[in-house]
Amino acid sequence: MEFITRNLPYLMAGISVGGQYALIAIGYTMVYGILRLINFAHGDIFMAAGLILVYSATVMPMYLAIPLMIILTVLIGFMVERVAYKPLRSAPRMSIMISAIGVSYLLQNLALYVTGGLSQQYPAIPWISDTVTIFGSTTKRVTVITPVLTLVLVVLLVLLIKYTKIGMAMRAASRDFETSQLMGIKINSVVSMTFIIGTFLAAIGSALFFTNYTGVTPTVGAMPGLKAFVAAVFGGIGSIPGAVIGAFIIGICENIIKGVGLTTFSDAFTFALLIIILIIKPTGLFGEKEADKV
Amino acid sequence: MSKKTKMAWNVSLIVALLALLFLLEQIMPSGSMLFTVLKKGAIYALVAVSMNLLNGFTGLFSLGQAGFMLLGAYTYAILTIPPESRASVYQYYDGGIVNFAIPVPLALIAGGLIAAGFAFLIGLPVLRLKSDYLAIATLGFAEIIRAVFQWDKLGPLTNGSNLLRSFPTFQSVLYPFIVSGICIALIVMLINSTYGRAFKAIRDDEIAAEAMGINLAHHKRLAFVISSFFAGVSGGLLAMYQTTIQASMFKSAMTYEILLIVVIGGIGSVTGSCISAFLFIACSEWWLRFLDNENFYIGSFHVPLLRAGFRKVVFAVVIMAMVLFYRQGIMGTKEFSVEALQNFFRKLFVRKGVKKAGDSHE
Amino acid sequence: MSNEKRERNAVLKLENLTMQFGGVIAVDNVSLEVGKGEILSLIGPNGAGKTTAFNMVTGVYAPTNGAIYYKGEKIVQNTPQGKMKKLYQGENAGLYAGKRVIAPTPDKITKLGIARTFQNIRLFKSQTVFENILIAKHMLRTSNLFTATFHLNAREEAQMRQESEELLRIMELEDVRDELATSLPYGKQRHLEIARALATKPELLLLDEPAAGMNPQETLELTQFIGRIRGEFGLTIFMIEHHMDLVMEISDRIHVLDFGKSIAEGKPDEVRNNPRVIEAYLGGAQDE
Numbered sequence: 001m002e003f004i005t006r007n008l009p010y011l012m013a014g015i016s017v018g019g020q021y022a023l024i025a026i027g028y029t030m031v032y033g034i035l036r037l038i039n040f041a042h043g044d045i046f047m048a049a050g051l052i053l054v055y056s057a058t059v060m061p062m063y064l065a066i067p068l069m070i071i072l073t074v075l076i077g078f079m080v081e082r083v084a085y086k087p088l089r090s091a092p093r094m095s096i097m098i099s100a101i102g103v104s105y106l107l108q109n110l111a112l113y114v115t116g117g118l119s120q121q122y123p124a125i126p127w128i129s130d131t132v133t134i135f136g137s138t139t140k141r142v143t144v145i146t147p148v149l150t151l152v153l154v155v156l157l158v159l160l161i162k163y164t165k166i167g168m169a170m171r172a173a174s175r176d177f178e179t180s181q182l183m184g185i186k187i188n189s190v191v192s193m194t195f196i197i198g199t200f201l202a203a204i205g206s207a208l209f210f211t212n213y214t215g216v217t218p219t220v221g222a223m224p225g226l227k228a229f230v231a232a233v234f235g236g237i238g239s240i241p242g243a244v245i246g247a248f249i250i251g252i253c254e255n256i257i258k259g260v261g262l263t264t265f266s267d268a269f270t271f272a273l274l275i276i277i278l279i280i281k282p283t284g285l286f287g288e289k290e291a292d293k294v
Numbered sequence: 295m296s297k298k299t300k301m302a303w304n305v306s307l308i309v310a311l312l313a314l315l316f317l318l319e320q321i322m323p324s325g326s327m328l329f330t331v332l333k334k335g336a337i338y339a340l341v342a343v344s345m346n347l348l349n350g351f352t353g354l355f356s357l358g359q360a361g362f363m364l365l366g367a368y369t370y371a372i373l374t375i376p377p378e379s380r381a382s383v384y385q386y387y388d389g390g391i392v393n394f395a396i397p398v399p400l401a402l403i404a405g406g407l408i409a410a411g412f413a414f415l416i417g418l419p420v421l422r423l424k425s426d427y428l429a430i431a432t433l434g435f436a437e438i439i440r441a442v443f444q445w446d447k448l449g450p451l452t453n454g455s456n457l458l459r460s461f462p463t464f465q466s467v468l469y470p471f472i473v474s475g476i477c478i479a480l481i482v483m484l485i486n487s488t489y490g491r492a493f494k495a496i497r498d499d500e501i502a503a504e505a506m507g508i509n510l511a512h513h514k515r516l517a518f519v520i521s522s523f524f525a526g527v528s529g530g531l532l533a534m535y536q537t538t539i540q541a542s543m544f545k546s547a548m549t550y551e552i553l554l555i556v557v558i559g560g561i562g563s564v565t566g567s568c569i570s571a572f573l574f575i576a577c578s579e580w581w582l583r584f585l586d587n588e589n590f591y592i593g594s595f596h597v598p599l600l601r602a603g604f605r606k607v608v609f610a611v612v613i614m615a616m617v618l619f620y621r622q623g624i625m626g627t628k629e630f631s632v633e634a635l636q637n638f639f640r641k642l643f644v645r646k647g648v649k650k651a652g653d654s655h656e
Numbered sequence: 657m658s659n660e661k662r663e664r665n666a667v668l669k670l671e672n673l674t675m676q677f678g679g680v681i682a683v684d685n686v687s688l689e690v691g692k693g694e695i696l697s698l699i700g701p702n703g704a705g706k707t708t709a710f711n712m713v714t715g716v717y718a719p720t721n722g723a724i725y726y727k728g729e730k731i732v733q734n735t736p737q738g739k740m741k742k743l744y745q746g747e748n749a750g751l752y753a754g755k756r757v758i759a760p761t762p763d764k765i766t767k768l769g770i771a772r773t774f775q776n777i778r779l780f781k782s783q784t785v786f787e788n789i790l791i792a793k794h795m796l797r798t799s800n801l802f803t804a805t806f807h808l809n810a811r812e813e814a815q816m817r818q819e820s821e822e823l824l825r826i827m828e829l830e831d832v833r834d835e836l837a838t839s840l841p842y843g844k845q846r847h848l849e850i851a852r853a854l855a856t857k858p859e860l861l862l863l864d865e866p867a868a869g870m871n872p873q874e875t876l877e878l879t880q881f882i883g884r885i886r887g888e889f890g891l892t893i894f895m896i897e898h899h900m901d902l903v904m905e906i907s908d909r910i911h912v913l914d915f916g917k918s919i920a921e922g923k924p925d926e927v928r929n930n931p932r933v934i935e936a937y938l939g940g941a942q943d944e
Contacts, residue, residue: 038426087618093425094355095621098557101550102617106610108547113603222546226437229430268441271434278431279419480805487804488794488813495780495791502778505714507766507795507856516801562782627782 009139010259011252016143016212018251019150023205024228025235025243026157027077027198033174033238034194036093040100041080043225044107045199049073049206050122050216051111057123066125070203077199078192086188104222111218119215129211142211147248149208153201154244161240166193174238223267227254230274236287245285303632308475315467327580329467331572334579336470337531339571342555343478343564344524349553350562350627351485352517353497354421355429357549358413361436362522364544365412366405366529368443371458371539372451373401379460384453391450398462402473402530409526410519412439417515433546443541452541459538470531477524482564484520493517554613558623566625578609665692666725667860667892668713668770673722674746675708675916676736682708683719684916685747690860695886695893697903699927700913701936706896707775709913710864713894714772718759721746726768726860733758767795771858773849775865775896779837785848786833789820792855820855826888827851843874847881854889863895867902879905904928912936 024046031039052072056065084103088096128142161167169190172180181187209224210216228243231250235242250273254266277284315332322328341359348354373396375383384390396404420431442448444455452458464470484490492513495503504510533539551574559570584590585605590597616623628634668690675683683705690696698706712719712732720740724732735752736744766772780788793816799809807813824830827847832840837848846866853861866882867875879902886893897903903910903924910927912920914936920927927933 036426038430084614084618091621094349094561095617097355097426097429098553099614099617101553102610102614105547105550105554106607106614109603109606109610113601113607116602219545219547226430226433230434233427233430264441264445268438271438274434275416275420275431275438278423278427282423282427483807484801484805487807488797488799488809488816489801489804491787491791492794494783495794498780498782499778501716501762502774502780503791504762505766505772505774505778506792506852507763508791509761509763511761 007256007259008134010255012134012139012143013212014252014255015248016146016208016251017255018248019146020205020209021224021228021231021251022150022244022247023153023201023208024224025231025247026154026240027195027202028229029232029235029237029240029243030170030194030198032232034170034177034191035085035096036177037085037096037100038229039198040097040225041084041103041107042198042202043221043223043228044104044111045073045077045080045221046202046206046209046225047111047216047218047221048076048107049199049203050210050220051114051120053207053210054120054122054216062123062125065123066207069207070200073203073206074196074199077195077202081192081195086191108218108222115216115218117218119217121215122210122213125207125211128208140212142208146208149204150244153204154240157197157201158240160197166190170194227267227270230270233274233284234277236284239284239286242284242286300631300633307632312468312471315471319467324465331576331580332467333464333470333535335572335575336467336474337528337535338552338555338575339568340474340477340531341525341528341552342559342567342571343481344521344528345552346556346559346561346564346567347481347485347493347524348517348521349556350560351490351497352493352514353500354514354517355425356432356518356521357429357546357553358432358436358522359525359552360544360546360548361432361439362409362413362525363529363532363548364436364439364443364541365409366402366526367533367539367544368452368458368529368541369405369408369526370401370530370533371461373404374398374461375458376460383458383460384450386456387449387453390453398534402527405530406523406526409529410523413519413522414515417518421511421514421518433549436544436546436549440541440544455541457538457540458533461533463534463537470535473527473531477527478564478568481520481524485564489513489516558613558616560623560625560627562627563623563625563629565630566623566628569630570624578605582609666690667692667694667727668894669725670709670713671723671725672748672751673709673712673724674720674748675705675712675717676720676740676744676746679743679745681746681916683712683913685722686913686916686918688911688918688921690892690894691908692892693886693890694908695882695895695906697907697910698894698896698913699898699900699903699910703915704913705916706913707864710772710862710894710896713765714770714862715760715762715765718757720744721748721752723752723758726770730758731760731765731768763795766856766858769857769859770862771853771856771860772862773846773853773864773866775868777842777845777849779845779848779852781836781838783837784834785829785837785840786820786824788837788848788852789823789855790816792852793820795856823851823855826885827854842869843878846870846878850881850885854885858891860892860894863893863897865896865898867897867899870899872901875899875902878902882906 024042027042028039031037049069053065053069056068060068080103084099085096088099128140128145130141131138132141132144134144161170169180169185170193172183172185173187173190177187227250228247231246232243234250235244235246250270254270257266257269318328341363345359348356372392376395377393380393381389416435420428420435423431443452446454448454492503492508495506495508496510496513500510555570555574556567558574559566559568582605585600585608586602588601590600666689670686670688673683673686674681686709698709700706708717711717713724719732719734720736721734721744723730733752733755734757735755736749780791783791797804797812799812803809824833827850829844829848829851832844837845840848850863850866867878870878882893883906885891907924909922910924911918912927912933919932919936920930922930
């Protein structure tokens with residue numbers, strides 16, 4: 001029992017962080033599935049979502065600020081795709097990746113300009129930042145909410161992809177981009193939709209993530225972004241359930257490592273894990289194999 | 295132009311450049327921004343060229359540059375801090391475990407070798423990965439290195455997350471120019487050799503390159519190790535320039551900046567990388583500084599929007615525009631040379647001549 | 657050439673070669689020999705496994721089962737392993753069990769003296785015609801990184817360049833020496849691919865559909881060209897081709913694959929009149 005009470009906080013924190021990573025990871029994995037692009041800017045969009053709420057919460061009540069934050073974030077995601085990725089659709093893969101890095105650089109610098117480089121206190125979102133007690137350990141309610149909300153959203157997303165027309169188009173596009181175009185799928189709207197869904201989830205993820213965090217800085221998105229990406233790779237990039245499972249595993253492992261006092265290595269662990277997976281099974285847990293044709 | 299005249303031109307250009315730098319140092323105040331730009335620019339030119347060797351010439355999209363620079367910088371610093379200063383530098387770790395100092399040039403080379411050694415080890419597995427996976431794995435490696443170097447258990451060696459300082463630095467702008475110049479010259483010689491051709495073949499078509507008897511694993515690792523060696527040396531130079539170093543400096547943002555320098559200069563152009571390194575540093579450290587100045591007036595007009603950080607925004611927008619609309623960068627895959635310059639002017643002249651002839655005909 | 661004599665002089669020998677992808681057998685227990693100086697054509701309908709067979713010879717794939725010999729020396733050998741042990745549906749499952757697995761990478765095969773061209777042309781896009789050939793000389797170098805970087809291999813470098821120029825002349829590519837490889841017309845690109853393969857100084861040349869996409873005139877020229885380089889470079893040629901005019905004209909022998917299996921082998925006339933071959937190509941139309 002003592003073992004549980006001692007380790008439960010870390011486990012719960014891990015599950016919670018895992019849920020937040022999952023929401024970001026879905027954005028990576030969906031975009032990669034369709035465009036074969038690592039959207040380096042995704043973590044920064046997540047950070048932007050945090051900043052938007054910081055500023056909007058100062059001028060309006062929370063029940064308006066949150067929807068506004070989600071809408072603006074989705075708009076940023078949509079714009080980024082239209083401006084920075086769409087013109088490069090037929091360019092070499094390296095160019096698109098460089099463009100993604102450019103967007104990331106731009107968003108970080110914009111945030112630096114807007115905030116003046118100071119950490120912005122994240123507003124307390126009522127109800128979810130309240131403190132609750134579970135099994136004798138106190139935590140914020142968000143810790144409990146996150147995994148539940150994550151799973152609900154993921155189920156909705158999977159249903160959307162499975163049963164709607166746009167979902168079918170997404171599946172087709174991720175299987176074969178060119179052919180699906182020839183089959184009359186409006187590829188641009190599919191890609192836009194992918195970015196919209198991805199950034200929508202990242203926006204919700206940011207609200208959950210920053211509630212447990214001290215503040216928002218311009219580079220705060222980079223780390224969770226990269227970790228979510230690792231989660232996506234771990235689960236097999238392109239696979240949504242894979243990304244979610246990967247995210248939970250990484251979230252939990254990371255917090256356990258913090259728990260045993262090796263905080264310095266919690267980030268390094270994620271990347272070591274990434275390198276190990278890429279070497280042993282580059283396609284991840286649920287990924288499909290691709291082969292070069294000679 | 296014959297090989298000999300080409301050589302003569304290049305040598306005289308280099309001598310002229312060094313003489314000019316020497317002269318500038320005599321007549322201008324040492325605090326001038328120009329020297330900051332020249333010093334830092336030379337260092338960034340080296341690391342940009344080393345990245346270009348990998349990304350531009352071999353087609354390996356690696357983002358580990360900051361990690362290798364860190365290795366070089368730390369190796370340099372750890373090996374050169376004079377024993378008498380160690381007690382104060384390593385004040386939390388009993389003066390550290392290294393109690394000797396080696397000459398600066400040796401330490402720079404050692405920095406390169408350590409970076410190359412790490413590259414050799416991780417290259418074995420990582421280089422089998424395809425484009426974007428390689429990028430993310432090398433980025434991850436750089437992050438791991440950064441975390442490990444901040445670990446307090448390694449403190450006696452790395453001073454944990456504290457500053458390393460008191461190591462020898464350089465005063466003259468000639469120093470980074472000469473060191474970077476030698477390194478870049480070596481890279482250029484490599485690119486022009488049969489190995490350089492093999493690297494380009496791998497970039498163009500791996501499968502065909504392999505079918506032409508080029509051992510992919512061997513050559514990729516060669517490019518990776520060499521590139522990392524020079525990144526390590528540039529890390530050492532950066533330590534000398536900064537006078538203090540800390541692991542937290544070497545973030546992935548640093549790699550991104552180097553990548554952007556390479557892109558602006560032209561992926562696959564050495565001279566492009568050099569030119570763009572100086573331009574990049576000049577803009578970020580000097581020419582665009584006024585954008586950060588809140589009280590900037592043109593005549594009596596108070597320019598709006600200007601305050602700390604605006605420079606970087608403008609900068610990022612310009613870079614995005616370049617990436618989107620001017621993808622081949624300043625030089626594309628071409629190289630700057632006296633000959634190319636001659637041809638350029640000749641063409642300009644000839645075209646005008648042709649036009650005139652055409653006009654008179656009408 | 658009698659069978660016995662070829663056996664002794666075989667440059668390339670495939671033995672019980674099988675390639676299975678998942679549950680599909682692409683090449684099924686194929687054995688064949690290419691004699692010294694011979695032109696052997698591998699033909700068969702689309703999807704018969706011809707290119708897969710090539711890819712096994714050149715080290716792109718390791719065969720699932722079987723062995724390959726080059727000039728009497730075993731260069732490739734494999735037996736079903738791991739998951740494939742259970743999945744394997746081909747013949748001779750246990751024949752190579754317990755023997756040494758030999759699976760060299762393509763570059764090692766090329767270094768042995770086996771060069772190839774590709775079905776979908778794979779030239780070095782950003783390089784000139786001359787550079788494309790020069791790159792192929794890299795594998796013949798005796799210089800190392802150090803001597804190459806410091807130009808201590810000047811004599812070798814000069815020789816590489818001279819041999820490349822020579823090859824350009826023989827292949828009639830001199831006039832396009834400094835053009836970008838990909839800017840050449842299609843037929844010339846095929847020539848260049850062959851030239852590049854020859855630059856590695858092979859004894860055995862594998863041509864994967866050299867006449868693909870060519871018109872009858874170009875095909876005719878190519879036919880003569882292949883005949884000519886065989887003599888000039890003392891080559892043995894193993895070729896995949898669909899243009900029957902070309903195949904019947906220059907092949908010494910023809911080997912026919914259908915659904916991965918060997919169905920016929922022999923002189924052009926024998927193969928032309930073989931009922932099984934006709935059936936494979938016409939889909940059994942004769943019976944109906």
